[in-house]
Amino acid sequence: MQAPTLEELAPDGHNLATDPYPLYATLREKGPVHRISLPEGGESWLVVTRDAARAALADPRLCNDVRHSSGTTDGTHSIGRNMLQSDPPQHTRLRRLVAGHFTPGRIAELRPGIEAVAADLLADLPRQGAADVVSRYALPLPVAVICDVLGVPPADRTVFHTWSNELVMPTSAEAAMAAAGALTGYLTELTDRKRVEPDGTLLSDLVAAARPAAADDEAADQEGLSHEELLGMAFLILVAGHETTVNLISGTLHALLAHPDQLDLLRADPGLTGGAVEESLRYNSPVHAALVRYAAEALELAETRIAAGDAVLVSLAAASRDPLHFPDPDRFDIRRRAQGHLGFGHGLHHCLGAPLARVEADIALRGLLEQRPALAFASDPATLTWRSSALLRGLVELPLRLG
Numbered sequence: 001m002q003a004p005t006l007e008e009l010a011p012d013g014h015n016l017a018t019d020p021y022p023l024y025a026t027l028r029e030k031g032p033v034h035r036i037s038l039p040e041g042g043e044s045w046l047v048v049t050r051d052a053a054r055a056a057l058a059d060p061r062l063c064n065d066v067r068h069s070s071g072t073t074d075g076t077h078s079i080g081r082n083m084l085q086s087d088p089p090q091h092t093r094l095r096r097l098v099a100g101h102f103t104p105g106r107i108a109e110l111r112p113g114i115e116a117v118a119a120d121l122l123a124d125l126p127r128q129g130a131a132d133v134v135s136r137y138a139l140p141l142p143v144a145v146i147c148d149v150l151g152v153p154p155a156d157r158t159v160f161h162t163w164s165n166e167l168v169m170p171t172s173a174e175a176a177m178a179a180a181g182a183l184t185g186y187l188t189e190l191t192d193r194k195r196v197e198p199d200g201t202l203l204s205d206l207v208a209a210a211r212p213a214a215a216d217d218e219a220a221d222q223e224g225l226s227h228e229e230l231l232g233m234a235f236l237i238l239v240a241g242h243e244t245t246v247n248l249i250s251g252t253l254h255a256l257l258a259h260p261d262q263l264d265l266l267r268a269d270p271g272l273t274g275g276a277v278e279e280s281l282r283y284n285s286p287v288h289a290a291l292v293r294y295a296a297e298a299l300e301l302a303e304t305r306i307a308a309g310d311a312v313l314v315s316l317a318a319a320s321r322d323p324l325h326f327p328d329p330d331r332f333d334i335r336r337r338a339q340g341h342l343g344f345g346h347g348l349h350h351c352l353g354a355p356l357a358r359v360e361a362d363i364a365l366r367g368l369l370e371q372r373p374a375l376a377f378a379s380d381p382a383t384l385t386w387r388s389s390a391l392l393r394g395l396v397e398l399p400l401r402l403g
Contacts, residue, residue, distance in 0.1 A: 002037055003035040003037045005036060005037045005038075006036060009027070009036070017387065017388040020388075021317070024048055024317065025321070025330075027318070031304075039390065044311035048315050048318035048322075049302070052302035052319075053315070053318075053319035053342055055302070056293065057290060061299050062293040062294070062312055063087045063294050064086060064087055064294075064349065065294070066085065070308070071309070079184050079187065080231030081228045081232040082235060083233070083352075085232070085291070091348060094229060097224075101205075102352050103355070104355045107359050110145070110149070110356070111359055113148065114360055117145060118141055121140055121141060124136070125372070128402065129402065131400065134250050134398045138250040141363075142242040142249070143157050143161055143242045145242075147160075147238075148201075149202050150203045151190075151203040156190075163180075163186070164183070164243060165243065166178075167179050168391065168392050169389040184231065187231055191210075195207050209224045210226070210227070240351075240353060244286045244392065247286030247394030248277070248286045249360070249364045251280055251286055252277060252280035253365070253398060255284055256334075262276070265335070266365075270366055272335065277365070278338040278339070281320070281344070282320040282343060283332050284317075285317040286393065287316055287343065288315065288316065288388065288390075288392055289390055290314040290391075292312065292313050293312045294310070326340075344357075372402045375401070376401045377400060378400050378401045
């Protein structure tokens with residue numbers, strides 16, 4: 001018998017994109033691990049409790065490399081070979097090549113530039129009336145930042161986001177394939193340009209670290225990047241470096257406006273901004289689930305037998321509202337000690353860009369609340385559209401009254 005989809009498990013008429021958390025609570029009450037069918041085909045084990053999620057994310061027998069799968073799909077659309085689709089020792093080698101660019105110290109150096117981008121975007125927002133803060137603020141801020149870090153020319157930033165968004169939250173298989181082809185062509189052209197005219201950006205450094213074509217094999221002990229790894233690294237940094245942060249900024253604003261008491265607390269004490277970001281990561285995870293993992297051998301997870309080759313999908317969103325670790329988990333509380341949430345994952349694949357995302361969200365919130373203190377919903381929040389995929393969830397638009 002085929003396993004049910006999450007949509008089939010939800011009550012009739014319930015919109016999972018708008019609010020998946022009641023279903024997650026029901027599943028947690030029934031057990032930590034459940035068999036489900038994935039929207040793109042195939043079946044997976046879904047992990048919904050925090051203890052089981054941390055165990056799964058730290059278990060070396062659950063691998064990210066799709067070649068361990070007994071199925072035919074990895075449930076994602078990606079380009080090249082990247083860190084998220086690799087396991088040690090390949091993952092270790094790939095992560096080491098870029099880790100130095102995302103240390104807290106390096107991110108602190110970027111802060112003045114991020115603040116300048118935010119200030120320019122705020123200056124362009126109207127003083128009165130309404131505006132969509134996703135398209136005019138929450139999106140262009142992280143796009144500009146990651147493009148500056150990676151070395152994407154300003155003129156190319158709008159079109160690359162269109163491809164990126166289609167890949168991470170596809171509207172159709174055909175559209176995703178077209179976006180993958182377009183972005184592959186663009187990244188190939190861009191890396192070729194960096195090879196001819198190095199400019200000191202991260203992508204330029206990665207191109208310099210690429211192996212000659214004659215040595216371009218998949219050997220684990222090879223230093224540098226193969227062509228497929230170079231494309232994969234550029235794709236991962238470019239896409240993961242902004243898509244999730246857009247959702248974090250807009251999701252935090254939504255949660256604050258939906259909880260006026262918490263917004264009042266933050267207005268009274270801007271020092272709580274960091275706490276608001278952490279609580280938003282827990283309460284409304286922008287990365288809804290970790291990339292699908294595959295059992296390299298048979299194992300037991302939370303008293304559930306996982307066969308070799310089985311897919312395992314860890315719900316970071318469900319785990320971060322586990323009442324055993326977060327009392328009253330459906331309450332948004334910016335003074336909560338939210339440490340231990342899984343908003344950035346756990347284990348070897350813990351998000352490399354977490355320090356950058358935190359700084360961007362902190363700057364975005366502080367600036368907007370300072371410059372537009374009368375911020376409020378411009379329409380009924382119940383009518384807002386949430387776009388979701390197996391991995392990500394975020395607002396399509398967030399129209400707000402600015403003054």
